[in-house]
Amino acid sequence: MDIESATVVRLVEQFLKEHNLQKTLETLQKETGISINTVDNVDTFKSDIIKGKWEAVLASVEQAGIAQGKLVDLYEHIIIELVELRDMGPARALLRQTEPMEIMRTSQPDRYLKLEQLLSRTSLDLNDTFGGKGTKESRRLEIANSLVSEV
DSSP: OOOOHHHHHHHHHHHHHHTTOHHHHHHHHHHHSOOOOOOSOHHHHHHHHHHTOHHHHHHHHHHHTOOHHHHHHHHHHHHHHHHHTTOHHHHHHHHHHOHHHHHHHHHOHHHHHHHHHHHHOSSOOHHHHTTTSOOHHHHHHHHHHHHHTTO
């Protein structure tokens, strides 16, 4: 029987995840460059995105090893929704203190600047909020489908 070493590493990573050995899991993923892109329940994960349960979604994506571009889209959307709710503290923290937004700031400065400007507005035009990319609900579904394909 011939088993790829990457398969063995993923099995060990799954074991570590199931036994809540997070530091060991992170170390193994870092040293091997191989990660398990999983969430505990894909249907719940997708449902959480569609319903806007952002705390649960962020906890899931933190461990799932999702591509940075998709994380940037997710974080941008969450920030826009937080601004829409006038929940500026968490929106500002996500924008200024997270790796995906730092990547956006350096690689797509115009896009980042639009979010900074959104945070400083006193009134919000809901038609302009999602940048012509559809409604909040359609963006959630689009993001959910994009992220589910990664896990």
